[in-house]
Amino acid sequence: MLTCIEIRLLTDRDAAAYWHLRLEALEREPQSFGEAAEEHRQTSVELAAERLAANPGDNFVFGAFQQSQLVGMAGFFRYPIAKARHKGRIWGVYVGASCRGQGIGRALLAALLERIKACPGVEQVSLTVVTGQEAARNLYCSLGFKPYGLEPRGLKVGDRYLDNEYMVLKLSQLGH
Numbered sequence: 001m002l003t004c005i006e007i008r009l010l011t012d013r014d015a016a017a018y019w020h021l022r023l024e025a026l027e028r029e030p031q032s033f034g035e036a037a038e039e040h041r042q043t044s045v046e047l048a049a050e051r052l053a054a055n056p057g058d059n060f061v062f063g064a065f066q067q068s069q070l071v072g073m074a075g076f077f078r079y080p081i082a083k084a085r086h087k088g089r090i091w092g093v094y095v096g097a098s099c100r101g102q103g104i105g106r107a108l109l110a111a112l113l114e115r116i117k118a119c120p121g122v123e124q125v126s127l128t129v130v131t132g133q134e135a136a137r138n139l140y141c142s143l144g145f146k147p148y149g150l151e152p153r154g155l156k157v158g159d160r161y162l163d164n165e166y167m168v169l170k171l172s173q174l175g176h
């Protein structure tokens with residue numbers, strides 16, 4: 001049950017909490033994300049602040065807060081080039097392990113999708129889920145995302161290969 005959770009857009013003032021939660025995600029769930037924790041460690045809180053402050057119209061991150069603590073996040077960016085501006089990607093979906101199963105992931109995605117729907121001209125949104133991430137896949141399917149392709153060995157984590165499944169949601173079909 002979702003109790004005492006605040007879902008809101010992150011701003012540059014949330015940069016430190018965002019940077020640390022992203023590092024936690026990459027360290028604890030390396031099989032779920034394309035970026036490596038070492039790559040994230042080479043970025044800075046200042047850079048995160050710049051990104052969270054820049055262009056919130058087409059590029060934003062939602063956070064879930066429990067007792068003022070950032071416990072979950074989900075990001076979106078819109079492709080900037082003219083022929084791809086009708087679409088964007090969801091990235092970085094993560095809820096801390098101790099907070100899962102309470103509806104936070106669903107609430108984050110719902111808020112993110114509402115915000116994406118408000119972007120004039122954005123018609124569809126895609127994402128990638130690594131095979132085996134059943135919780136994430138179930139969540140996306142329940143929101144109407146449809147798989148459209150599988151890339152065998154799309155990620156290599158240590159010696160292990162993982163497949164990428166690509167999914168897309170037409171915003172006109174949201175909630176149907």
Ligand SMILES: CC(C)(COP(=O)(O)OP(=O)(O)OC[C@H]1O[C@@H](n2cnc3c(N)ncnc32)[C@H](O)[C@@H]1OP(=O)(O)O)[C@@H](O)C(=O)NCCC(=O)NCCS
Binds near residue numbers: 099105138
């Ligand atoms: C995917 C993730 C964000 C879900 O967050 P969450 O807060 O636990 O999700 P919710 O409680 O809102 O559940 C939403 C839906 O996800 C699915 N789900 C959640 N936990 C699940 C589990 N353990 N097994 C199967 N499906 C599950 C269900 O469809 C659920 O809907 P329901 O409760 O109506 O059945 C979280 O598990 C996570 O951070 N996983 C690790 C990182 C990851 O895989 N990120 C996705 C990268 S593509």
